[in-house]
Structures are given as structure tokens and as C-alpha cells.
Amino acid sequence: MKKKEVILILLVVVLGMMIGCGKKPVESTNVSATAREATKEVRFMWWGSDARHAATVEAMKLFESRNPNVKLQAEYSGFSGYFDKLTTQLSAKTGPDLVQLSYTNVADYVTFEQLLPLDPFIEKGIISVDNLSEATLDMYRFDGKLYAIPSGVSTTLLFYNKDMFDAAGAAYPDESWTWNEYIETAKKLTRDTNGDGKIDVWGTGEMVKVAGVDMSFKKYLYERNGSLWTDDLSKVAFNSEAGAAALEFIKSFQTMGITPPIEMTAANPDGVDDFQLGRVAMIIASSPNTMMYQEAVPNLGIERVPAGIEKDVFWVNPSMMYSITKDAKDPELTASLLNFMVNDEEAGSILKVVRGTPSNSIIRANIGRSLSPIEQTMLACIQKTTSTDFVNEPFPAGFMEIFTLMTREIQNYLFGKYKSARETLSILETESNKILARYI
Amino acid sequence: MKAFRAKSRTFEEEGWRAYALLLPWIVGVLLFTLWPMLQSLFLSFADYRIYGKASFVGLENFREMFFEDRMFKTSVFLTFKYVLMFVPVKLVAALLVAQVLNRNIKGISLYRTIYYLPSIVGSSVAMAVTWKMVLSREGFVNVVLGYLHLGPIDFLSSPSYALETLAMMGAWQFGSSMVIFLAGLKQVPQELYEAADVDGTKKMRQFFSITLPMISSTILFNLVMGLINAFQVFTQIAVITNGGPADSTYVYMLHLYRTAFVSHRMGYSSALAWVLTLIILATTGLVFLSSKRWVYYQE
Known part of the structure; x- marks a missing residue:
């Protein structure tokens, strides 16, 4: 009797555990067995804002309607924690099939052998690179193999609040501006607007964090003829006169008092900057912010970033990259989804500029007409931001x-x-060189 | 007494029925606590970059920690600073509130619930975000300070206040210590107070000479638990300041997390975890040693 009871309890416990761990059936019952076998799944993972999520999901539905036996799985989130999650999944060999990477970190994942080379798919005609910029693709060739394809291009632009310019009686920026004009105008824009004796609108937002160090510190460094890395990318080269001048340039905006106190900016909620909060009249930020800013600032103006005082430095970056991970269950199908995202005209008209200005030149020309006026201004400003007499460095x-x-x-x-x-x-040199040494 | 013995005999006879019922828990501990701990102990002597295989490097991780990692020292210092602010404030707050609630007032259970509430919701991410908003420049606290012609104070975005603010925020969740203090206070024999009243002793004196010695074992328990929690502070700081401004809240667990999930150095971060374990063991050990001098056990 007692033994029976124990066996009964054990049985219940073990069964309970088995049920708990067991995989639930995924498919609904009305799908026939053969159709279920033919259904293929592709997982696509990206980060972004709501506009990007909505457009991407819509484009994926279009892909599914053209390929009835394919089921796409969308895995999207905000930027924070995205790469932690991706790395954890990849190390557990449960990574997504298609993945969105940053233009700065493809090399990391190539070093760890987590991506598939794309050349075989190009040879088979699954992926086309005919309408893509060869120079950009070349940044993502490692040992002669291509590992990523850009979704679009982006750059930093000067965003300004026209209402604040009008109130201060300042002239709008134009493409002849250098940093001197930027600073002089910022001084004029820094004002006490409600008469309580305290400044409440500043000329410019912070000069480094919104644009990211790869687009701000790097630009100020290049303007002074400096460079980030040694030629073989094994060590940093920014601990120089040019580097120091670039950092001092960033800080000078604070000393001049034309940017809000840093304690105030640091208190902003994640992903919200002083420009959106109506505290500053100008900000240097990356071009995909246009959509976000036009909601916060009704009278938004966009111009090219000021030219350097010593030297003009302009360039465009790939905005995001598409790669296929080593975990892809059906690499060829994943490749055709990648091709669809980059080269399909109908998909292009859905995706518009959610991942930067499209990298495919034909799609870029097509969507121009369907954009809002401010998005067209953005496009024109990106076109004006072309490389001049300098060589952009790759990211180690x-x-x-x-x-x-x-x-x-x-x-x-x-x-x-x-x-x-x-x-x-x-300090940055010592610590960065330690990091670089770990990846060699 | 007889009944108790009879009960325990049945328990012995049916011992393995109990083990069967405990089985899920035992399996859980072995599989999800003990095994990962052993793995992390092994990894702390290895170089393991999340992808690929771990390679044994001896004491290299520990050498790097003590001689090369400048953020290790910063984070240890900041963590001790946090502990020294958080633990006393939390204990004093919990004891005072428990003392007030240890009376027969109408609706006392409602008050107890209200004061316990922060401990239930307090450690959540949502609560951390709420605090961040309440203490921001446009937040509730600064608006009130504005009416009084004070501030604004950058509670969380100024390096001089951020860690202090976070410590107070943590101490706000004193509910569980309070409940334990409350139980301790109820155990103090009433006749001691009655005798003191007869002698005409003031209430303040009664608190220091009767209450505190009588609940000293409860204080020890709450102190040790508080220390263990404080050393491992993570969620609130990760959500609210993420180590900033100017590294002023870069506590130990944040350093450990960044090493693991930004730098992907699982071996090194396991070593960090074991050093933290040793720091906690040493600190609580010291507290236990000192307790012989100040803890009074009845009987």
C-alpha cells in the first residue's frame, strides 16, 4: 500500500516534469501532414523603432504571400540589450537565420566565425549586388569573402528648430557653414526665453553622444588630420595632438555655455535627447533620427553638418547590415529573403527609409517621390555629404x-x-589596445 | 511530548515519501544551482570567450584583476560605499517602523501591509523607471523643491549625489526586515517593560536597555541578510544610471555583467563572481565573529 503510494507520487512527479519540459505542438490541426513538412521557417532578428518594426513586418508578409510554404518569424526589439541577446543565442547555437548588424561590428562576428560568407549565394544568383556600391561592399570583405550587405546609407546631419531661430532672429544654416558659424549662431540662440533670469534654451545639443563617437569624435579627429587606428588596425593612433584637439573641441561647447549643463542632459530618459525636449535649437545627429525629430519638432530644418575649420571631412556610412548566421537552417532561403529586403522594388516601397536611404540605387531613385518633404530634404542633405579627399578607416x-x-x-x-x-x-589608448589584442 | 514523538516516528518510516516530494526541488538545486556554480568555479581559471572552447590559464584572471583592471578597484570601492550607506539606513528605518507598528492601533494590519508593499514591488524594473522619473529635473521631487525655492537637484545625473540617491532608494524596501523585527519585538517579554515602568524608567532608556539587547539576535540576522543583498546590488543601478554619471555608480555587479555580456569574457567574469563571494563571506564572517560581543541569546 505504502510502496504503491510512493510509486504513484513518483510517477506523478516524473510525468509532471516530462509534460513541463515537453515541446508543445506548434502547428494547428487543419494543416495536412504533407503541407506541414513542406513549411520552412526563417527567423529574422533586428532592432529599431516602431516605424521600422511595422514596415519590416509588412514587407515580410509580402514575402510570405509570394512563398506560401515559407513561414517567417520576426524577432525585434529596441537597441539596448540587442547584441547581448544575439551573442547569447549564437553561442548556444540558436541564433536567428537572418540578422541585422551594425556597420561597426560585422568584424567582431566574423572573427568569432558566426557568419556565413555570401559569395556562394551571389554566384548562384540568389543575391544580387549589381545595384549596390562596390566601395561599401569592400569594407565588409574579410580575406576576400563578403560577409554583410548594407541595408542603406546614413550619415550625421545638422537638425535645427526653425521656431527657435525665428524667435532669436538668427539666420538658418546653409551648406557654406563651418564650425565658426555654428558656434556664433549657437551663442545667439542661447537665451532666457521666459524672463526668469535663467537660460532655458541653448544653441546646440551635446557634441558627442547623440551622434555616437564613431561619427562625432572621429569627424573632429579627421578634420585635424588625425586617424583612429594604426594602418594594420592592431593599435589605436588617436592619442595625438589631433585627438586632444578633437576632445577639447567637444568640451569647449560646455565651457562656452552654449550647450545645456551635462548633469541636465545626463538625466534625460533613454533614447530622448535635448532636441526632442525643446531645450536646444540645433543638434548633430544621425540621419535616421529624422522620423523621430519630425514628431517632436513641428518646424524642423535639416542641413549638412558644418565643414571642418582646418579641413572638410564628410562621409556616408552604411546604416545597418544584413548577415546570415552560421545557425541558418536553410541558408539559401535565408539568402533569398536577404535579397528581397535589399533589392525587391515592392519591398523597397514598403520599407522606404526605415533602415537609412536604401543602398540599392534603383530603389533609392524610386522612393524619392513617395517621401514626405522633410524626408526629401534629408535625402538631399545626405547626397551633399559626400566623401572628399580622405580615406575612411574600417572598424577593427x-x-x-x-x-x-x-x-x-x-x-x-x-x-x-x-x-x-x-x-x-x-587611458583610452591603454584600455583600447588591450581590447584589440584580445581579438587578434 | 508523546504525541510529538509518535509523529516523528511516522516521519522516519515514511522518510522517502518526503524525499519523493522534495525531488523536484533537489533536482533543481543540483542542476540549476550547484552544477552552474561548479562550472563557474572551473571557468574562473580559464579564458573563455563565450564562443569556442575554454582554455586553462591558471591564476591569470586573478592576477589581471588585482594588478591591471582599474575598474575592479573602482567598483569594489563604490560597492563598499554603497553597502555602508544602504545597510545602516535600511536597518534603522525597518526597526523604527516596526517599533511604531508594534502597537494596538486601529487598522494596524493595513499599515503593516502599506509599509511592506515597497518590498514586493520595489525591486522591479518598472519601479526603477518610476523612481528615475520622480527624481528627474522635471519630476515630482524637484517640482516640490521648486515651490520652496530650492534646487533643482540632479539626484541621479550628478556624480556627487547619484550613489547616495540609489542607496536611499534601495533602503526604501525595508519591508521584509521590518516584518522580522516586528516578530522579534513581539518576543520581548512584557514583564521587563512593566518592571521598568515600576522603576520609573523613561521610554527612551527602555528602548536602549531592554528592546535593543532583547532583539539583538534579530538585528544580527537582518544585518547579515542586508549585507549579502547590498553587495549584490544590480537591477536598480543597471536600469537607472547604468554606472554613470562619470562612473560614480559603477558597482561590482555592473562590472561583472559588462565583462560577461559586453566583453564576452565569461572566464574573467566568473573569477569576478568568485571574488565577490569571498568578499561577502569575509564580511559576514567578521560580523559573526563580532556578534559574540553584542548579541544576547535568551536561555
Whole structure:
């Protein structure tokens, strides 16, 4: 009797555990067995804002309607934590099939052998690169193999609040601007608008964090003839006169008082900047922010970023990259989805500029007409932001980590934790070189 | 007494029925706590970059930690600073509230529930976000300060206040310590207070000479639990300041998390985890040693 009871309890427990761990049937019952076998699944993972999610999901539905036996799975989230999640999945061999990467970190994943080379799919005619920029593709060739395809191009632009310019009686920016005009106008825009004796509108937003160190510090460095890395990308080269001048340039906006106090900016909620909050009249930020800014600032103006005082430096970056992971269950099908996202005209008209200005030149020309006036201004400004007489440097493996480090240490410098720009750069050099050494 | 013995005999006889019922828990501990702990102990002597295989490097991780990692020192310092602010404030708050609630007032259970509530909701991400909003420049606290012609104070975005603010925010969740104190206070024999009243002792004196010694074992328990929690502070700080501004809230667990999930150095972060375990063991060990001098056990 007692033994029977124990066996009964054990049975219940074990059964309970088995049921708990068991895989639930996924398919509905009205699908016939053969159809179920033919159904293929492709997982696509990306980060972004609501506009990007909605457009991407719609484009994926179009792909499904053309390929009835394919079921697409969308996995999307915001940017924070995205790469932590991706890395964890890949290390557990449960990564997505198609993945959106940043233009700065493809090398990281190539080093860890997590991506498939795309050349075989190009040879088989599954992916076409005919209408893509060869120079950009070349940045993503490692040992002669292509690992990623850009979804579009983006760059930093000068966004400004026309109402604030009008109220201060300042002239709108134009493409002849250098940093001198930018600073002079920012001084004029910094005002006490409600007469309580305290400044409440500043000329410009912070000069580094919104654009990201890869587009701000790097630009100010290049304008002074500096470079980020040594030629073989094994060490950093920014601990130089040019680097120090670039950092001091960033800080000078604070000393001049034409940007809000850093304690105030640091208190902003995640993903919200001083420009959206109506605290600053101008901001240097990346072009995909256009959609976000036009909601917050009704009278939005866009212009090219000011030219350098010593040297003009303009360039466009790929905005995001598409790659196929080593975990892809059906690499060829995944490749055809990738091709669809980049080259299909109907998909292009749905996706518009949610991942930057499309990299495919034909789609880029097509969508121009369907964009809102401000989006067309953005497009025109990106066209004006063309490379001149300098060579852009590629990003070494480990850059994501260095990016986090630089963002943090430059903020420390702005908070006055380090005495000089040179001290900041020396710390950055030591720590960055350690990171680079770990990836070789 | 007889009944108790009879009960325990049946328990012995049916012992393995109990084990059968405990089985899910035992399996859980072995599989999801003990096994990962052993793995992390092994990894702390290895170089393991999440992808690929781990390679044994001896004490290299620990050497790097003590001699090369400048954020290790910063984070240890900041964590101790947090602990020293958080633990005393939390204990004092819990004891004071427990003392007030240890009376027969109307609706006392409602008050107890209200004061316990922060401990249930307090550690959630949603609560952290709410605090961030309440303490922001446009938030409730600064608006009130504005009426008084004070501030604004950058509670969370100024390096001089951020860690202090977070410690107070943590101490706000004193509910569970309070409940334990309340139980302790109920155990203090009433006749001691009655005798003191007869002698004409003031209430304040009664608190220090009767209440505190009588609940010293409860204080020890709450102190140890508070220390263990404080050293592992993570969620609130990760959500609210993420180590900033200017690294002023870069506590130990944040360093551990970044090493693991930004730098993907699982071996090194396992080593960090074991050093934290040792720090907690040493600190609580010291507290236990000192307790012989100040804890009074009845009987």
C-alpha cells in the first residue's frame, strides 16, 4: 500500500516534469501532414523603432504571400540589450537565420566565425549586388569573402528648430557653414526665453553622444588630420595632438555655455535627447533620427553638418547590415529573403527609409517621390555629404567594446573626472589596445 | 511530548515519501544551482570567450584583476560605499517602523501591509523607471523643491549625489526586515517593560536597555541578510544610471555583467563572481565573529 503510494507520487512527479519540459505542438490541426513538412521557417532578428518594426513586418508578409510554404518569424526589439541577446543565442547555437548588424561590428562576428560568407549565394544568383556600391561592399570583405550587405546609407546631419531661430532672429544654416558659424549662431540662440533670469534654451545639443563617437569624435579627429587606428588596425593612433584637439573641441561647447549643463542632459530618459525636449535649437545627429525629430519638432530644418575649420571631412556610412548566421537552417532561403529586403522594388516601397536611404540605387531613385518633404530634404542633405579627399578607416574587430569604452570615458572627461584631454586619451589608448589584442 | 514523538516516528518510516516530494526541488538545486556554480568555479581559471572552447590559464584572471583592471578597484570601492550607506539606513528605518507598528492601533494590519508593499514591488524594473522619473529635473521631487525655492537637484545625473540617491532608494524596501523585527519585538517579554515602568524608567532608556539587547539576535540576522543583498546590488543601478554619471555608480555587479555580456569574457567574469563571494563571506564572517560581543541569546 505504502510502496504503491510512493510509486504513484513518483510517477506523478516524473510525468509532471516530462509534460513541463515537453515541446508543445506548434502547428494547428487543419494543416495536412504533407503541407506541414513542406513549411520552412526563417527567423529574422533586428532592432529599431516602431516605424521600422511595422514596415519590416509588412514587407515580410509580402514575402510570405509570394512563398506560401515559407513561414517567417520576426524577432525585434529596441537597441539596448540587442547584441547581448544575439551573442547569447549564437553561442548556444540558436541564433536567428537572418540578422541585422551594425556597420561597426560585422568584424567582431566574423572573427568569432558566426557568419556565413555570401559569395556562394551571389554566384548562384540568389543575391544580387549589381545595384549596390562596390566601395561599401569592400569594407565588409574579410580575406576576400563578403560577409554583410548594407541595408542603406546614413550619415550625421545638422537638425535645427526653425521656431527657435525665428524667435532669436538668427539666420538658418546653409551648406557654406563651418564650425565658426555654428558656434556664433549657437551663442545667439542661447537665451532666457521666459524672463526668469535663467537660460532655458541653448544653441546646440551635446557634441558627442547623440551622434555616437564613431561619427562625432572621429569627424573632429579627421578634420585635424588625425586617424583612429594604426594602418594594420592592431593599435589605436588617436592619442595625438589631433585627438586632444578633437576632445577639447567637444568640451569647449560646455565651457562656452552654449550647450545645456551635462548633469541636465545626463538625466534625460533613454533614447530622448535635448532636441526632442525643446531645450536646444540645433543638434548633430544621425540621419535616421529624422522620423523621430519630425514628431517632436513641428518646424524642423535639416542641413549638412558644418565643414571642418582646418579641413572638410564628410562621409556616408552604411546604416545597418544584413548577415546570415552560421545557425541558418536553410541558408539559401535565408539568402533569398536577404535579397528581397535589399533589392525587391515592392519591398523597397514598403520599407522606404526605415533602415537609412536604401543602398540599392534603383530603389533609392524610386522612393524619392513617395517621401514626405522633410524626408526629401534629408535625402538631399545626405547626397551633399559626400566623401572628399580622405580615406575612411574600417572598424577593427572589438570596436563595439571600444565604442562602449570611449562613450563612457569621454563622458567622464566632460564631467571633469580627468584633468586634460591628453590624460583621457592615454587611458583610452591603454584600455583600447588591450581590447584589440584580445581579438587578434 | 508523546504525541510529538509518535509523529516523528511516522516521519522516519515514511522518510522517502518526503524525499519523493522534495525531488523536484533537489533536482533543481543540483542542476540549476550547484552544477552552474561548479562550472563557474572551473571557468574562473580559464579564458573563455563565450564562443569556442575554454582554455586553462591558471591564476591569470586573478592576477589581471588585482594588478591591471582599474575598474575592479573602482567598483569594489563604490560597492563598499554603497553597502555602508544602504545597510545602516535600511536597518534603522525597518526597526523604527516596526517599533511604531508594534502597537494596538486601529487598522494596524493595513499599515503593516502599506509599509511592506515597497518590498514586493520595489525591486522591479518598472519601479526603477518610476523612481528615475520622480527624481528627474522635471519630476515630482524637484517640482516640490521648486515651490520652496530650492534646487533643482540632479539626484541621479550628478556624480556627487547619484550613489547616495540609489542607496536611499534601495533602503526604501525595508519591508521584509521590518516584518522580522516586528516578530522579534513581539518576543520581548512584557514583564521587563512593566518592571521598568515600576522603576520609573523613561521610554527612551527602555528602548536602549531592554528592546535593543532583547532583539539583538534579530538585528544580527537582518544585518547579515542586508549585507549579502547590498553587495549584490544590480537591477536598480543597471536600469537607472547604468554606472554613470562619470562612473560614480559603477558597482561590482555592473562590472561583472559588462565583462560577461559586453566583453564576452565569461572566464574573467566568473573569477569576478568568485571574488565577490569571498568578499561577502569575509564580511559576514567578521560580523559573526563580532556578534559574540553584542548579541544576547535568551536561555
